[in-house]
Amino acid sequence: MKPGFSDPVFGAQSGFAALMNAMARPGRIQDCNALHEPPPGLDPAAAAALLTLADAETPLWTDAEGEARDWIAFHTGAPLVEDVARAQFLLATRAMPALASVDLGTDETPQDSATLIVQVATLDDASGWRLTGPGIQHEHRLTVTGLPADFAVQWARNRTHFPRGVDVVLCAGTRLAGLPRTTRITEDR
Amino acid sequence: MNAMPPRNTPGSAYNFAYLDEATKRMIRRAILKALAIPGHQIPFGAREMPLPYGWGTGGIQVTAAILGPRDVLKVIDQGADDTTNAVSIRAFFAKVAGIATTTRTAEATIIQTRHRIPERPLTEGQVMVFQVPMPEPLFRLEPRLAETRRLHALGDYSLAQVKLYEDIAKQGEAGTSYNHPVMVAGRYLMSPSPIPGFDNPKLHNSPAIMLFGAGREKKIYAVPPYTAVESLDFDDHPFRPMRAPHACSACGSTTSYLDEIVADDQGGRIYVCSDTDHCRENQTP
Numbered sequence: 001m002k003p004g005f006s007d008p009v010f011g012a013q014s015g016f017a018a019l020m021n022a023m024a025r026p027g028r029i030q031d032c033n034a035l036h037e038p039p040p041g042l043d044p045a046a047a048a049a050l051l052t053l054a055d056a057e058t059p060l061w062t063d064a065e066g067e068a069r070d071w072i073a074f075h076t077g078a079p080l081v082e083d084v085a086r087a088q089f090l091l092a093t094r095a096m097p098a099l100a101s102v103d104l105g106t107d108e109t110p111q112d113s114a115t116l117i118v119q120v121a122t123l124d125d126a127s128g129w130r131l132t133g134p135g136i137q138h139e140h141r142l143t144v145t146g147l148p149a150d151f152a153v154q155w156a157r158n159r160t161h162f163p164r165g166v167d168v169v170l171c172a173g174t175r176l177a178g179l180p181r182t183t184r185i186t187e188d189r
Numbered sequence: 190m191n192a193m194p195p196r197n198t199p200g201s202a203y204n205f206a207y208l209d210e211a212t213k214r215m216i217r218r219a220i221l222k223a224l225a226i227p228g229h230q231i232p233f234g235a236r237e238m239p240l241p242y243g244w245g246t247g248g249i250q251v252t253a254a255i256l257g258p259r260d261v262l263k264v265i266d267q268g269a270d271d272t273t274n275a276v277s278i279r280a281f282f283a284k285v286a287g288i289a290t291t292t293r294t295a296e297a298t299i300i301q302t303r304h305r306i307p308e309r310p311l312t313e314g315q316v317m318v319f320q321v322p323m324p325e326p327l328f329r330l331e332p333r334l335a336e337t338r339r340l341h342a343l344g345d346y347s348l349a350q351v352k353l354y355e356d357i358a359k360q361g362e363a364g365t366s367y368n369h370p371v372m373v374a375g376r377y378l379m380s381p382s383p384i385p386g387f388d389n390p391k392l393h394n395s396p397a398i399m400l401f402g403a404g405r406e407k408k409i410y411a412v413p414p415y416t417a418v419e420s421l422d423f424d425d426h427p428f429r430p431m432r433a434p435h436a437c438s439a440c441g442s443t444t445s446y447l448d449e450i451v452a453d454d455q456g457g458r459i460y461v462c463s464d465t466d467h468c469r470e471n472q473t474p
Contacts (some may be wrong), residue, residue, distance in 0.1 A: 009205045013257045016217045020255065023224040024398045024413045053212055053221075076212035111222040111231045134227050135413035163342075163376065167225045175228050177287070180225035180413075182374065 001067070004051055009189045011035065015052035016043075022169065022178030027131040027140035029123050034172040045146040046119050046171035047071075054078040054089050055113070061087035084129055091117045096147065097099055099154040102166050110163035113181075121146035123172045130186040131179075142177060144170055152185050159184065167187040206253040207285040209322065212236055215255035216409065220400060223411035228373025229341070230324050236409040245278055246404030248301050248320035253318060255400070256282065261289045263297035268305040268442055268446065268463035275303075294466050304367070306388040308445050308467040311397035313414065319382045321403035324410060325372040326380040346378045349421055357426050366431055370421045379423070387430040387446045392418040435460040440471035 005011025011034040018032035038047040041064055050072060060078035062069065072091070073080055081087050084097045095117050107111030112188050113130030128143030129152070146171075148154070158165045158181060179185075204210065212234070238246040252262070253326040262282050266274040270292035278301060279290045291297050294307040303320040311317065327337045330348040340346070340380060349370055356364035363369060368383040371392060381389055382401060392399060392412060399412040420428035433447045438459040445467055447460040462468035 008210060010258060013205075016213075016255070017257060019216075019221060020224070020398070023221050049354070053218055055211060057215070058218070107285065108338045110226050110229060111219070113220070113222075118213060134416040135224070137396075137415040163229060165227050168222070181226065182225065 002037045012052045015048040025184040027142040035123040039068045041068040044174045045176040058088040060089045062091040093119045099158045104164040117169045203285045208253045213254045219409045228377030228379040230408040230410045235404045242405040245320040247402030252328045252404035260298045265300045266303045268466045306391045308464045314394045315397040317399045319401040321382040324403040324408040372419045389420045437462045440468045
């Protein structure tokens, strides 16, 4: 089996720094190369995000199979669940679960909502969607390939539940970008 | 991110930055959700720290969870780098994390603060960590936490507005010169921690990440960069940040926040900058 972080303390710290900046500045692409040898099927950024955040206290859903699934179970110690709605973290390596199907938290405890980590094909912040909201001075741009065609529609619906809602981390290779529930996506027509 | 310094050796007495990794993960998860829901208080399992509640245990735990080996830490207490609380916390992290510390706002990547925001404008690379004694802005108006949670869920802040109305009706102005509640991103009422009202406008659309940690009350909350933060007020009584109408005796600044100091036994007073780094910068030509 492939190893986890070569240094668990500083690996997790630099992984978290990327995740915190990604959540604080939606759509700004962060480098996350703390994990040097991810298992087959997992992007370094997505695998590092799981190692940084998931543990025995966080039910985890993933569609990863075989060695990648074993790697996640072994290195995070998180209980793997079959039911999407029961997971605190979700890692989608192929088809993303519908945003409405995951735990959105409650109005009093919106922090109990799930965080969805999605492996996508590419991320590019030079053009594409126009993102606005907290964390964004004027607007950020983001192009994502590899998301469902109706993602922007699902996202708009997710925003209507605020303060409930799912937060998304998009990962491609060693890069990641955050979409907290507050971010508004406008598609260029 | 290669070639991390080998500070986390079995020979050292503590894990890097004191907290164990499981605790850091728990705090980190809370910080990410706090950034996703600006102004919303998130409960966390605050640990016992090697200093008493009320001395910044919440801020220290947040700092420990985000701190990396390349960070440069500044700690201020009421704007000053040289007070007991600031000196102790700086020394604590220098010891348990071996990181660089500074008193200069411009050089710091993390600034832990008790009750002030530096005068020098913050930048995108900086994180402010506030020590919070009482995170609940409705605390004096509604003592039941279960009820305040419900009011936050409903966005019902009429209690705070009535309190502000009564203050203005009785005294002609808001009754709070510090810890004046703010609305974050138009949704959550938030305690800015006991910073003076003078500092409230610095929370609005700041380029820096603002994290708040309350150790005794076990809550974490956050304001992301470039987020609207408005002091609670009325259209016909807009919020006015207050400042002593004097110049600093040391540097002559007429724009910085001032501390009043009794200078003799004849009732004499002088005023000096509360932000010691800002004052020193002003004095060096």
